Amino acid sequence: MVEHAVPDNPAKDNMVALSQYRAQVARARRVRGADALWEAPDPEQAIKALPGDEFYYVLHEQGFPDALEIMIHGTAEQVRTALDFAIWDRDRVSADQSTEWLMAMADAPLPILGRWLAGLDVELLALLLRTRARIYDLSQGELPEELDGTPVTSPDGLFAFEFLGSEDDIRLGSRILDALYEHDRNWARHVIVGAGGEFDAELEELAFRWRSGRMADLGFEDYYDALAIYREIDPASVRAGDPLPALLSATAVDADTLRVPGALAERLSGPGRFAQAIAGITARSELTALHASLVLLSNRALSADRVQPGDDAAVTAVLARVACALDLAIEFVARDDPDKATAVVRSVPLPRLFQLGHTLVAKVKKLALTLQKHGPFAALLPRIDLLEPEDAEIFSALTLLHPMFPGQLDPPATEGHRPFASLHDLATASAAVERAGAAQALLLGLAVTPADLLPATLEAAGLEDLAIVDAATVARTALARALLKLAPPFRPLAAPELAEWKRLIGEAARTAPSMLRLEAQLAGLVATAWPATFPGSPAALTQVQTRWLADLTLLTPVLSATRPPQPKPRRRAASRAGSDH
Secondary structure, eight states: OOOOOOOSSHHHHHHHHHHHHHHHHHHHHHHTSHHHHHTSSSHHHHHHTSOHHHHHHHHHHHOTTTTHHHHTTOOHHHHHHHHHHHSEETTEEOHHHHHHHHHHHTTSOHHHHHHHHHTSOHHHHHHHHHTTEEEEEGGGTOOOSOOSSOOEEOTTSSEEEEEOSSHHHHHHHHHHHHHHHHHOHHHHHHHHHHHHHSOHHHHHHHHHHHHHHHHHHTTOOOHHHHGGGGOOOOGGGOOOOSOOGGGGGSOOOOTTTOOOOHHHHHHHTTTOHHHHHHTTOOOHHHHHHHHHHHHHHHHHHHHHTTOOTTOHHHHHHHHHHHHHHHHHHHHHHHTTOHHHHHHHHHHSOHHHHHHHHHHHHHHHHHHHHHHHHHSTTGGGTTTOOOOOHHHHHHHHHHTSSSOOEEGGGSSSOOSSEEOOOSHHHHHHHHHHHHHHHHHHHHHHHTTOOGGGGOHHHHHHTTOOOGGGOSHHHHHHHHHHHHHTTOOSSOOOBOHHHHHHHHHHHHHHTTSHHHHHHHHHHHHHHHHHHOOTTOOSOHHHHHHHHHHHHHHHTTTOOOOBOSSOOOOOOOOOOOOHHHHHO
16 A cells, blocks of 8 residues: 555645655765764664665775775675676776776785675686686696796695786785685685686676676666667656556665665755655655666666766766656646646656656757758758858757757857756757758748759859858858849859949948848848748747848858859760761
8 A cells, every 4th residue: 555645734745845855865865975884873784784886886986995994894795786886897897997996805804805705706706817817727737837927826736826917916816816715715716717617708798697687686777678768759648647556666775775876866956846746755655666766767877878887977967867857757747737746756657757858858859850861951961061050069969869958058058068957948949940940941042952052063163161151151142142133043252243242231331221221121032032831930030030131231251252163164076086986
């Protein structure tokens, strides 16, 4: 039975719940700090009680050698999980990362180091030995006469190890060997024999399988399985309903620990729509299940993006997108209804909410790609790109693998980009794409055709720098040609035409009335170019017209020929002798 608390004063109770929820998130973030662990009544027990992934995050944030003070109290299972997070690069063991962690572990007392090593998968332990040493079975007389280094004999005298690398590597190998025998001699011999009798690739593949299973339990699924969270869905299919029993079947998480990654905890402690929606839930069992689902979703997103948990910058970027996608989904389904928002998080699984947010953003990306790949001037790419510089930056952000909101569309404009976080962001970005489409539609209305802008055509007309060709320079040139009454087809202005255009602008600029008359003429030309079939809004066309006319009367660049046009090659008549053959 799901617990539902019925408040006497819903508004007041929601504020209290939100305060409690944020305090809970803050407590969870403090649990990660080493200071909080040492301040516990029983620090050693507090460390041992940490889930394996939290244990890793504590060590990672503390950093070695300081982290060893905490690690020394960790269980073999916790250390194994930490290595699952730390030493793998996709499906391969990272030599640098594994060496760093083994060096840190080697500073622990031999009994503790032996216990940690015994907790690792045998295949991984054998691989770590094989990749650091050549192993010789002395009972079989395998030790060669010439060695690259000084061999280290096992405590039982049965094996010799030629450790590879520096003195530190040799010291590390010897320390691991001593710890294995200190823990259990028979088990150590079993590991060494296995290490000598298998191929590296086989050991690594088996170790990766064991690791993948454990990571999947934490939400770090196989890359291809995790990609399912980026599957687009029908937005209309997501709506609030009755609470789903499946929601409560998620892996239980202690609400006091709340293993939400730090980058996401920052967002949840703020005023986001998802956090506000959760604030309406007061039943501890529902909050616990939601927290567990959120952790699994976060880890799944990291897997789908192939981000290693120790890559702080990449983790922060991915989890910021997760938080914004959830906010966006909540706003889309519930709009500004807080009760409906709470009903949504109660009834819709978080992965599906994330899919909804991702789908909404993907629609803006498709809009941008459609204009780029199927617009009227798409055939000119890649040498001619009609996007104006500010539009090119916008499209660059919108067409990333995971589309981002361009900072220049924020009020005030900022550098770079950020995740989409609201329906307003979607509308703003869509309007920017529409304006770029309106610019190309107006070019067609000004009698500029794709054939006029072919690189070969422009170069033959005397234009040397194709990089300056965009919708604005083409439009200004077309308007200048129209005022100069130059006949089609569209071409860059020749030197005499450019001089006449500058003279015309200069004369108009002498008095305000004459400039107003010129601007009215230009506005009339653009107005007559408006295509009646343009699918966008008149506002987009108006914005493009305003921008172009403001630029034009400021004598901004037009396309001009910088060398004489190249005459078309004349077709040679076939000779009589040739025709006889």
